Amino acid sequence: FIELENVQKIYGAGQAQVAALRDVTLSISTGEFVSIMGPSGSGKSTLLNLVSALDVPTSGSIRIDSVDIGTLSDDELTLFRRNKIGLVFQFFNLLPTLDAFANVLLPIQLSRRANQEDKDRTKEILREVGLEKRIHHKTTQLSGGEMQRVAIARALVQNPKLLLADEPTGNLDTKTGRDILQLLRSTCDRRGMTVVMVTHDRQAANWGHRLIQLQDGAILGTETIDPQ
Amino acid sequence: FIELENVQKIYGAGQAQVAALRDVTLSISTGEFVSIMGPSGSGKSTLLNLVSALDVPTSGSIRIDSVDIGTLSDDELTLFRRNKIGLVFQFFNLLPTLDAFANVLLPIQLSRRANQEDKDRTKEILREVGLEKRIHHKTTQLSGGEMQRVAIARALVQNPKLLLADEPTGNLDTKTGRDILQLLRSTCDRRGMTVVMVTHDRQAANWGHRLIQLQDGAILGTETIDPQ
């Protein structure tokens, strides 16, 4: 489903050049849940930015669902991302003036007029992440972990084929984090959604099928995770 | 050093009222390192906002270094905060157009003209948090964990009497997180700095002298942490 071939990402030039990713080759199959771990600054968020086509590699190619995303126009990329991919950013990117409900409904409203079914789905997914009592709180009236769960609900609301999540439990206590991981894994198993999750927490990584270790922009190794 | 008496914080009114803190009484002595844990939404960040006087309690009193902070004017609060307290926010609050060096130097420049010694100190503290190679990266050119470490360096640069840190290792891998906790604890022991640290990670909490558990805005219990 995802194929990276010799992907490099180099920021800056000359003296201040940083090789965030060096010659990464990787393949992830449909319905697989892959966890990515690695030290701070090792290239994890950069990898997700390239796979979601929010940034472009310096060299190498990325194919998703058999399409080389480097060949798509901006408009095609926007539609591709909107129809196939759910994104949970490391720092959420919620709209501060909207409430939780409006933030989650937003991806739907960007594609078409939301109907009653969409609104029911939005309330349902907010309930699933434990925020039934915070539906009409503005972003500024939510705690850190509550904002993170709004971001997760927004990424799932349109039943994406691919979920890219950057430290989705980083601001959650162990119990709340476990509930979220359970939701991601059961959605993956039930609907065949492919998941790529970056995390610093080994317990969280163990909810995946496979673990990839990244260091200084290169893949150190990959291992199968025994069912927990 | 810190005394909270019957502190309440209630947001909103009527139907949507939320009691973020309910009748909290707490005392923390000089040079103590206190860890605070609790589920997402239990009132941890609210507690830090009140102790740092960035928000005011609905009722109850807070004394720091024998001063009732509720009686200070805005100007007195600004000076009090700048001279005594170092703050690590849950989402950093860095200035995006400045580089790491300028973000860390900022608290000094707000009080007086920075001299060579200040600049050397700024470079030194960035080295201590492992960012000697990122000193002149702008905030937008840093990873999540690197931004977090800039925020920690900024909070420590003026050798505060009190450090308030909201999930300071939430975006760090285990090893980098341990280095930061070591730095906080050794600064606490060496200089008698009082530390109040909110965390979701029990391993991180264990670097403190005492653990306070918060739930639904109330203190569930407090326990001494055996030296690790």
Ligand SMILES: Nc1ncnc2c1ncn2[C@@H]1O[C@H](COP(=O)(O)OP(=O)(O)OP(=O)(O)O)[C@@H](O)[C@H]1O
């Ligand atoms: N301005 C506000 N208006 C209404 N409710 C608020 C406001 N700010 C915070 N809250 C609510 O107060 C509660 C406590 O928030 P707080 O940020 O202190 O939680 P927290 O313990 O830091 O959680 P987390 O671990 O998720 O960061 C939350 O349930 C939140 O929804």
Ligand SMILES: Nc1ncnc2c1ncn2[C@@H]1O[C@H](COP(=O)(O)OP(=O)(O)OP(=O)(O)O)[C@@H](O)[C@H]1O
């Ligand atoms: N625009 C940029 N210009 C220069 N360097 C950059 C830029 N963006 C990121 N970097 C560098 O690239 C490296 C990889 O960044 P990335 O955000 O992928 O790390 P990460 O693995 O997600 O780290 P963390 O766990 O701290 O979030 C970092 O060392 C960072 O300093």
Ligand SMILES: [Mg+2]
């Ligand atoms: Mg990152």
Ligand SMILES: [Mg+2]
């Ligand atoms: Mg918080």
